[in-house]
Amino acid sequence: METRNALGAFLRARRERTDPEQAGVVLASRRRTPGLRREEVALLAGVSTDYYTRLEQGRERHPSDQVLDALARTLGLDAEETAHLHRLAKAAPAGTRRGGGDRADPSLLQLMEGWDHAPVLVLGHRMDVLAANRLGRALHARMVEANEDNLVRFIFLHPAARELYDNWDRVARSALAALRSASGLRPDDSRMNELVGGLSVRSAEFRTLWARHDVRAKRREVKQFRHHEVGELNLSYDSLTVNGIADQQLIVYRAEDEGTRQALVLLGALAAEYPADSTPGKRSIPDSARQPSDR
Known part of the structure; x- marks a missing residue:
């Protein structure tokens, strides 16, 4: 499931959307599948193909900041996407915590x-x-x-x-x-x-x-x-x-x-003209006078 390997899913999605020529890869012939290959990402980022493959597959969960930045440059990520990549790498594996109901502060x-x-x-x-x-x-x-x-x-x-x-x-x-x-x-x-x-x-x-x-x-x-x-x-x-x-x-x-x-x-x-806690129809969106109960 993606939630078990969010980092790998993100890397693969971005790899498949990266234009090889824009990444600096010279193509000898037209490809049937879009994006970069794993070995090309690894080469451009300065890591081994085996290491990058383990990242995508979720078998390597502790990449360094330097590796993440190199991957971000290779995949053409902007600042916000790069920050997201770092968050995924630092996040703990998914568990079963549901958390409490949200209430407006x-x-x-x-x-x-x-x-x-x-x-x-x-x-x-x-x-x-x-x-x-x-x-x-x-x-x-x-x-x-x-x-x-x-x-x-x-x-x-x-x-x-x-x-x-x-x-x-x-x-x-x-x-x-x-x-x-x-x-x-x-x-x-x-x-x-x-x-x-x-x-x-x-x-x-x-x-x-x-x-x-x-x-x-x-x-x-x-x-x-x-x-x-x-x-x-x-x-x-x-x-x-x-x-x-x-x-x-x-x-x-x-x-x-x-x-x-x-x-x-x-x-x-x-x-x-409406009551303070209502608008026409049902009231799903809570107003400021009412806190939503846990759903």
């Missing part, structure tokens, strides 16, 4: 209350929405109606997500890459493994993208929403973390143009 809830005129979410490391203010719940009303509290499950399993996100493909890749990055930090998180396993069974698109091993933490970017009540929204978001609060982040959305600002005002007026 009180400090993040206090920060969230300071943004009355912006949609705000508190996300856990598995992309669970742990809390949201009124505007955050109103923006994701379709997710609430679907009785869903995980962004990745919503994106890949619920048809309403393709209606909500104007550029669904880009949003899906970004969310999955953030989940992949988080999964490298806790290979023994069985709830993460259950989430990935369930999505892999139910979504062919998820399986295909997950196999690419793209990693990217959530960062500022612009998303286009097609909201069923207020229309088109161009929103950027900032991902904020607080020292001492592990695996949680505050996602704050901001309007990118005047039309979106006016639409948020309308959305806020509509959201104000």
Whole structure:
């Protein structure tokens, strides 16, 4: 299973996606399979083919930082992908720890209350929405109606997500890459493994993208929403973390143009009509006044 050999799975996926000519390999003829061969990676990284093979197969679990950096250069990894490679190499083998239920940290809830005129979410490391203010719940009303509290499950399993996100493909890749990055930090998180396993069974698109091993933490970017009540929204978001609060982040959305600002005002007026703990439909995404119970 990949969770038992996450380092090897990542190396193999990246090897198969590395263009030989860009890596400096001169090809004598056209190949039937893409990417680099194991012996080519080993040669370019300055290690033996046997050693690199054992890395991919999970029989060698303690590569040095120097070897990892050499592999990163050979495979053309960027800084974030290189950091992910190092985390996978240093992580303990996967076990059976489930961990407790995620609860939004009180400090993040206090920060969230300071943004009355912006949609705000508190996300856990598995992309669970742990809390949201009124505007955050109103923006994701379709997710609430679907009785869903995980962004990745919503994106890949619920048809309403393709209606909500104007550029669904880009949003899906970004969310999955953030989940992949988080999964490298806790290979023994069985709830993460259950989430990935369930999505892999139910979504062919998820399986295909997950196999690419793209990693990217959530960062500022612009998303286009097609909201069923207020229309088109161009929103950027900032991902904020607080020292001492592990695996949680505050996602704050901001309007990118005047039309979106006016639409948020309308959305806020509509959201104000709902009870503090509810939006239309079921309430899966918890608001700031309610902590989610362990799932």
